[in-house]
Amino acid sequence: MTATIITRTLVYDGWYKFWRLRVRMPDGTEVERHLEDHGAAVAVLPYDPARRVAMLVSMPRAPVIDAGQRPLLEAIAGNIASDPEESARREAMEEGGVQLGPLAFVAQIWPMPALSTERLTLYLAPYTAEDRVETGGGAEGEHESIIVHEIALTDLRAMRLTGTLHDAKTLLLVQALELRAPELFTPVLG
Numbered sequence: 001m002t003a004t005i006i007t008r009t010l011v012y013d014g015w016y017k018f019w020r021l022r023v024r025m026p027d028g029t030e031v032e033r034h035l036e037d038h039g040a041a042v043a044v045l046p047y048d049p050a051r052r053v054a055m056l057v058s059m060p061r062a063p064v065i066d067a068g069q070r071p072l073l074e075a076i077a078g079n080i081a082s083d084p085e086e087s088a089r090r091e092a093m094e095e096g097g098v099q100l101g102p103l104a105f106v107a108q109i110w111p112m113p114a115l116s117t118e119r120l121t122l123y124l125a126p127y128t129a130e131d132r133v134e135t136g137g138g139a140e141g142e143h144e145s146i147i148v149h150e151i152a153l154t155d156l157r158a159m160r161l162t163g164t165l166h167d168a169k170t171l172l173l174v175q176a177l178e179l180r181a182p183e184l185f186t187p188v189l190g
């Protein structure tokens with residue numbers, strides 16, 4: 001026997017939807033569970049192989065503020081409007097002001113399967129200094145207060161090693177880039 005949803009009660013319907021579920025577990029026990037749905041999303045880590053930097057963003061996030069923490073360094077991300085690659089390119093322009101070259105698929109993950117239906121498609125994308133054609137900062141009218149950062153890949157590696165890279169999608173993307181192009185994470189001798 002598999003688990004099945006017996007009832008689904010919509011509790012909130014706004015930017016996201018929140019349901020209270022009654023679930024029959026495989027052993028026959030009935031339990032209450034919750035489900036949050038705001039659609040699929042995409043995240044991309046733009047990196048400049050020549051300058052050995054990656055583009056990250058930071059912005060006020062309500063849960064992080066509530067926890068008394070400073071804004072996180074994050075990979076560029078957003079909801080999927082249509083095609084994941086098209087959405088990654090749109091978000092890179094809106095948030096980072098950068099035109100992306102080819103996208104390299106990393107994975108499609110469930111960031112929080114205990115609660116959220118979100119599936120996050122992850123990409124890596126090279127760029128050059130000339131690809132920074134706008135200032136970024138977020139889409140007009142979304143009030144995101146995004147700050148764009150270019151961080152040395154050696155510094156990102158150090159943050160990963162010391163446990164100070166706190167955003168999960170960004171941690172996965174940095175690790176993926178480090179596995180695929182380890183030479184970019186070594187100091188340039190000169």
